[in-house]
Amino acid sequence: MPEGHSVHRLARQFGDVFTGERLAVSSPQGRFAHGAALLDGGTLTGSAAHGKHLFLEFEHGLLLHVHLGLYGAWDFGGDAGFRGASSIGAPRKVGEREVYDDGTAAGSSGYEGPPAPVGAVRVRLASAHGWADLRGATTCETVTEAEAAAVLARLGPDPLRNLPGDRDSFAAGVLAKRTPLAALLMDQKVIAGVGNVYRAELLFRQGLDPWLPGKELSAEAAGRLWDDTVAMMSDGVRDGRIITTPARYWSGPGGGSLGGKSRGLPAPEESHFVYRRQGLDCRNCGTPVALTELGARKLYWCPSCQA
Numbered sequence: 001m002p003e004g005h006s007v008h009r010l011a012r013q014f015g016d017v018f019t020g021e022r023l024a025v026s027s028p029q030g031r032f033a034h035g036a037a038l039l040d041g042g043t044l045t046g047s048a049a050h051g052k053h054l055f056l057e058f059e060h061g062l063l064l065h066v067h068l069g070l071y072g073a074w075d076f077g078g079d080a081g082f083r084g085a086s087s088i089g090a091p092r093k094v095g096e097r098e099v100y101d102d103g104t105a106a107g108s109s110g111y112e113g114p115p116a117p118v119g120a121v122r123v124r125l126a127s128a129h130g131w132a133d134l135r136g137a138t139t140c141e142t143v144t145e146a147e148a149a150a151v152l153a154r155l156g157p158d159p160l161r162n163l164p165g166d167r168d169s170f171a172a173g174v175l176a177k178r179t180p181l182a183a184l185l186m187d188q189k190v191i192a193g194v195g196n197v198y199r200a201e202l203l204f205r206q207g208l209d210p211w212l213p214g215k216e217l218s219a220e221a222a223g224r225l226w227d228d229t230v231a232m233m234s235d236g237v238r239d240g241r242i243i244t245t246p247a248r249y250w251s252g253p254g255g256g257s258l259g260g261k262s263r264g265l266p267a268p269e270e271s272h273f274v275y276r277r278q279g280l281d282c283r284n285c286g287t288p289v290a291l292t293e294l295g296a297r298k299l300y301w302c303p304s305c306q307a
Contacts, residue, residue: 001070002088004051004193005236008160010074010088011049012237014056014132017082018044021127025064028117028124028133035142036123038062044125050158051192053139053151056125061145064123069138078130079111155192159230160237171222174214181217182210182294191226193233200275200300201244202229210294210301243271249283274300 025039039058046057056064066072074088114131117124121133122140134140143151156173157166173190174181184190185199194202203210206225208217217225236242243266250266265271273283278291278300287304 001195002052002068002072003195003198003233003236003242004049004158004160005233005242006088007049007052007054007068007193008237009240010054011047013076013088014044014047014054017076017078017130018056018125018127018132019046020044021129023058024124024126026124026126028121032123032140035064035140038142039064050152050161051155051188052195053155053192055148063143063145063148065139065141065143065148065151066134066137067139069136071135072137073135075133075135076130077111077114078127082111082130155188156190158192159226159233160193162230167223167226170226171219174217174222174225175219177214179214180211180294181208181214182299184214186295186297191229194229196297197242197272197275198229198232198236201242201273202232204273204302204306205232205244207305209306210299239265241265241268241271244273244275245271245283274302276300 020043022041022043023039024041025036027033027036039062042058042060042062044056045059048055048057052067054064054066054068056066058064076082076088111130114124114126117133120135122137123134125132157163157169159166170191174184177184177190179187182199182203185194185202186196202208202225205228206221208221208225232242232244245266247266250270274289277289279288281287282289282302282305285302285304287302290301290303292299
């Protein structure tokens with residue numbers, strides 16, 4: 001499932017290429033026809049993310065609310081002035097990623113309008129300069145400002161917003177529960193935007209036992225956990241990938257998952273401390289990385305460093 005940094009990058013991309021544009025909104029698949037009709041012809045006035053939820057704001061107080069879930073993804077394309085990733089969303093089969101191309105899908109000088117829809121396109125947004133297609137999302141709905149506020153009210157603080165009071169709110173939410181830390185970090189009511197990759201890497205970097213009950217964590221440790229989450233997810237927004245290892249663990253730049261364009265980033269197999277490294281030596285102590293399931297999701301940890 002795309003984690004919070006990807007959704008924030010989506011919000012930024014929509015803001016860059018569509019804000020202020022009058023959009024044709026349709027549902028080629030047909031499942032979102034009524035919602036699309038409510039937005040069709042409206043001007044996009046803003047875009048925002050909170051955790052894994054994307055809100056595209058239209059005039060007249062309506063918003064498009066999208067949660068990508070496990071399989072959702074946006075594809076983009078347009079003319080030479082329409083810049084950005086050509087695809088952002090679901091991990092597919094090779095881990096969470098963004099796709100960049102040589103300009104034939106995004107930034108093409110020969111742009112003649114959106115192509116014919118391919119597959120089950122839930123919603124298409126099209127301006128004079130480009131288009132965006134959504135497939136496979138768990139949630140795709142047109143909502144009012146009040147309905148959007150109700151969604152936000154159910155979510156915990158977002159580290160990528162990091163508003164005043166969010167650090168204390170997160171700490172209080174963790175310290176009030178006997179639930180294991182590994183489960184709390186995946187609870188969107190406690191902290192919004194953290195997924196399986198960030199969960200594993202944060203607990204390792206902080207040397208925390210995944211099964212430690214939240215109320216047994218000190219307030220200071222909870223604060224450090226929040227601060228590291230802010231830093232790690234902010235790096236994800238910058239890089240377009242989850243990279244949790246420092247440069248000393250990299251053998252050299254490996255930008256292949258970003259379309260073959262080297263950006264001075266590590267190869268994917270060097271990007272994490274424990275995630276998907278079960279059975280391999282811990283990069284810190286040499287103990288084999290362990291794997292189990294918690295809450296129907298895979299949990300990776302070092303039994304020595306996180307004892």
